[in-house]
Amino acid sequence: MKAFYITEPGKTALQELQPHPRAAAGEVLLKTRLIGLCGTDLSTFRGKNPLVSYPRIPGHEIAATIIETGADVPKEFRAGLDVTVYPNTNCGKCASCLRQRFNACKFNETLGVQRDGAMKEFFTAPWQKVFRADSLSLRELSLVEPLAVGFHAAVRGRVTAQDAVAVIGCGTVGLGVIACAVSQGATVIAIDLDDAKLALAQQVGAQHAIHSAKESVHESLLGLTGGHGPDVIVEAVGVPDTYRMAVEEVAHTGRVVYIGWAKEPVSYETKLFVHKELDILGSRNSLTEFPAVIEMLERKQFPVESTISATVPLADAGDALNRWNAAPQSFTKILVEMDA
Numbered sequence: 449m450k451a452f453y454i455t456e457p458g459k460t461a462l463q464e465l466q467p468h469p470r471a472a473a474g475e476v477l478l479k480t481r482l483i484g485l486c487g488t489d490l491s492t493f494r495g496k497n498p499l500v501s502y503p504r505i506p507g508h509e510i511a512a513t514i515i516e517t518g519a520d521v522p523k524e525f526r527a528g529l530d531v532t533v534y535p536n537t538n539c540g541k542c543a544s545c546l547r548q549r550f551n552a553c554k555f556n557e558t559l560g561v562q563r564d565g566a567m568k569e570f571f572t573a574p575w576q577k578v579f580r581a582d583s584l585s586l587r588e589l590s591l592v593e594p595l596a597v598g599f600h601a602a603v604r605g606r607v608t609a610q611d612a613v614a615v616i617g618c619g620t621v622g623l624g625v626i627a628c629a630v631s632q633g634a635t636v637i638a639i640d641l642d643d644a645k646l647a648l649a650q651q652v653g654a655q656h657a658i659h660s661a662k663e664s665v666h667e668s669l670l671g672l673t674g675g676h677g678p679d680v681i682v683e684a685v686g687v688p689d690t691y692r693m694a695v696e697e698v699a700h701t702g703r704v705v706y707i708g709w710a711k712e713p714v715s716y717e718t719k720l721f722v723h724k725e726l727d728i729l730g731s732r733n734s735l736t737e738f739p740a741v742i743e744m745l746e747r748k749q750f751p752v753e754s755t756i757s758a759t760v761p762l763a764d765a766g767d768a769l770n771r772w773n774a775a776p777q778s779f780t781k782i783l784v785e786m787d788a
Contacts, residue, residue, distance in 0.1 A: 449464070449465055449466075449468055449568060449569035449570055450462055450463070450464065450465070450568065450569055450762065451463055451464075451465040451505050451564075451567065451568035451569070452505060452506070452507075452567040452568070452762060452765050452766075452784075453503040453504065453505055454489075454492050454493055454500075454502065454503065454504050454505075454506060454769075455502060455503040456495075456502045456503070457493065457494060457495025457502075458493065458494070458495070460493070460765065460766035460769060461503075461766075462762070462763065465568055468570060469570055469571060469572050470516075470518075470572075471515075471516050471517055471518035471521075471572055472518050472572070473518045473519040473520050474518060474519070474520050474521060474574055474575060475517075475518045475521070475572045475573060475574055475575065476514050476515075476516070476517050476518070476521060476525055476531075476572065476573060476575050476578055477514070477515045477516045477517070477518075477570060477571075477572050478510075478512035478513065478514060478515065478531070478533070478566075478570065478571055478572065478573060478578075479512060479513045479515050479569065479570055479787070480507070480510065480511075480512050480566050480567070480568060480569060480570070480571065480786040480787075481511045481512055481513055481530070481586050481785075481786055481787060482510075482511040482586045482587065482589070482590040482783050482784065482785060482786065483506075483507045483509060483510060483511075483565075483566060483567050483590065483783070483784045483786060484509030484510075484590045484591065484593075484594060484620070484781055484782070484783055484784075485506070485509075485765075485768065485769065485772065485781075485782040485783075485784065486506075486508065486509055486560075486594060487619065487621075487686075488506075488508075488558075488560070488561060489506040489507075489560065489769070490769065490772055490773060490776070491711070492504060492506060492560075492561075493769045493773060494773060496711050497561070499561050499562055500561055500562075504560065504561075504564065504565075505560065505564035505565050505566075505567050505568055506560040506565045506567050507559060507560045507565030507566035507567035507568075508535035508558055508559040508560040508561070508565050508566065508593060509535075509590055509591070509593045509594055510532055510533045510535065510559075510566045510589075510590065510593065511530065511531075511532055511586040511587070511589035511590040512530070512531055512532070512533065512566070512571075513528065513529065513530050513531070514526065514527050514528065514529045514531060514578075515527060515570065517575070521575045522575065524580065525575050525578060525580065529580050529582070530580075530581075530582075530584070530586060530589060531578050531579060531580050531581075531589065532578075532579050532581070532589040532590070532592045532593065532738070533559075533566070533573050533577055533578055533579070533593075534577040534578075534579065534593070534734075534738060535558050535559035535560070535565070535566075535577075535593060536550075536551060536553070536556050536557075536558050536559075536733050537553065537555075537556055537557045537558075538550035538551075538553035538555075538556060539553055539554070539555045539556075542554035542555060549735065550735065551600065551732055551733040551734055551735040552732045552733070556733070558733070567762075567765070567784065567786070569786065569787075579592070579738050579739075579742065581742045581745070581746065583746050584742065584745055584746065585752075587752055587753075587756065587783065588745045588752055590783055591620065591741075591745070591750075591752060591755065591781070592738055592741050592742060592745070593734070593738075594620040594621050594624060594781075595620065595621075595623065595624035595627065595741045595744075595745075595750070596624065596734035596737040596738050596740075596741045597621045597624060597707065597731075597733060597734050598620075598621045598622060598623060598624020598625040598626070598627070598628060598684070598707070599624050599625070599627070599628040599734065599737040599740055599741055600731055600733065600734040600735055600737050601621075601624075601625050601628075601682050601684070601705050601707045601731040602624075602625050602628035602629050602632070602682070602705075603628070603735075603737065604705050604729050604730075604731045605680040605682060605703045605705040605729065606680075606703065607628070607629045607632045607634050607680055608632060608633070608634065609632055609633030609634060610634075610679075611629075611632075611634045611635070611678075611679040611680050612634070612635045612636075612637065612672065612673045612678045612679050612680075613625075613629045613634045613635065613636050613637065613678060613679065613680045613681075613682065614636075614637040614638075614639055614669060614678040614680070614681045614682070614697065614698075615629070615636065615637070615638055615639065615649070615654070615681075615682045615684060616639045616640075616681065616682065616683045616684060616685055616690045616693060616694065617639070617640060617683065617684035617685035617686075617690070617708065618638050618639075618640040618642070618645040618646060618648060618649040618684075618780075619645070619684065619780055619781075620755060620780060620781050621684050621707055622638075622640075622649070622682070622684035623648065623649060623652050623750075623755065623780075624741070625682045625684060625707075626638060626649055626652045626653060626654050627652050627653065627744060627749075627750060628737075628740075629680075630652065630653030630654070631744070634680075635655055635656075635672075636653060636654040636655055636656070637654065637655070637656040637657070637658060637669065637672055637678060638650065638654040638656070638657045638658070639657075639658045639660055639665060640657075640658075640659070640660065641659065641660055641661050641777060642777045643659060645777075645780060646658075646659060648751065648754055648755065648780065651751045651754060652750065652751065656672050665693065665697065666696075666697060669697050673699065676699045676700075677697050677698055677699035677700075677702065678697065678698055678699060678702065679698075679699055679702050679703070680698070680702060680703045680704075680705065681693075681694040681697060681698045681702065681703075681704050681705070682694075682704075682705045682707065682731075683704070683705070683706045683707065683708050684707045684708050685708045686707075686708025686709045686710050686711070687708070687710055688710055688712060688713075688714045688715070690708070691706065691708075691710050691714045691716075692714065692715075692716060692717075694706070695716065695717075695720045695721065695724075695726060695728070696717075696720065698724070698726060699724075700723075700724045700725065701724065701725050701726070702724065702726060702727070703726070703727040703728075703729060704726055704727070704728045704729065705729045705730075705731050706728075706729070706730050706731065707731045755780050755781050756780070756781050756782075756783055757778070757779040757780045757781055757782060758779065758782045758783070759782075759783045759784075759785060760782065760783070760784055760785070761784070761785050762784055762785065762786050762787075765784045768782050768784070
């Protein structure tokens with residue numbers, strides 16, 4: 449079977465992979481149909497992901513079809529169903545797992561990161577990691593995982609209807625934050641460098657948009673929040689400037705949630721942490737948010753087609769990564785058709 453590899457930084461290849469997998473007890477055999485390329489995959493392609501060794505098969509934003517089931521799999525998971533897959537593992541024994549926060553397992557291995565992912569014709573998964581959603585299209589299924597990461601960040605930020613929430617970065621994960629915050633009744637302010645992404649954020653439900661290269665983020669946020677600053681700021685970019693922006697612009701006693709992972713050290717005025725008495729929170733993966741995202745997508749309350757910037761066949765996946773690398777602001781989500 450064919451598999452797509454990032455063989456080393458800046459290089460990709462399609463290769464034959466043997467043997468063909470079979471479903472063991474408690475597993476389902478899946479045919480990969482669509483894969484969403486993630487910012488993590490771009491970091492791997494750029495050689496900036498310290499969790500990855502090469503060569504690596506990427507792919508953790510998954511739409512797949514069940515081909516067969518092993519013993520001890522519930523009958524509801526039958527051949528022919530289209531599904532998505534929770535891509536993370538947990539050990540059950542580390543401090544995070546003992547607190548039931550399995551998403552932050554110390555020894556987690558995410559598909560396509562610490563272990564080979566789903567950009568191959570077939571793969572197996574434990575049935576407990578498989579989510580069916582009979583009314584969703586393959587394209588919708590492929591968006592569940594990144595949107596769930598955004599939902600989890602909003603949950604970490606304890607967003608309520610009384611909050612003004614600023615979201616820095618309107619990629620797919622940032623859009624998930626916006627969708628979840630809007631569903632809680634919050635006032636949402638989208639911040640990005642790209643007009644198209646800001647327009648998309650407003651389609652998702654953001655009431656305000658700030659183009660950070662064209663206007664003062666500081667003055668705009670003060671004007672939109674009665675001079676206080678946002679109650680919650682979620683950083684979904686992962687660069688030092690936006691890391692600092694979050695603590696500088698959030699209101700006193702506000703909450704800052706970091707999803708983006710800065711690839712270099714960040715220098716702070718740490719007095720802001722204390723002077724403002726901030727809650728500073730990390731957000732990793734997702735925990736129990738897949739069903740909420742599936743429910744939102746089933747209600748057709750998310751602009752799926754507007755979010756997908758390009759759909760390419762497997763043979764063009766390497767070229768798509770090159771184009772994304774050259775112009776990262778030009779893409780929100782790239783989907784790879786595995787059987788095209």
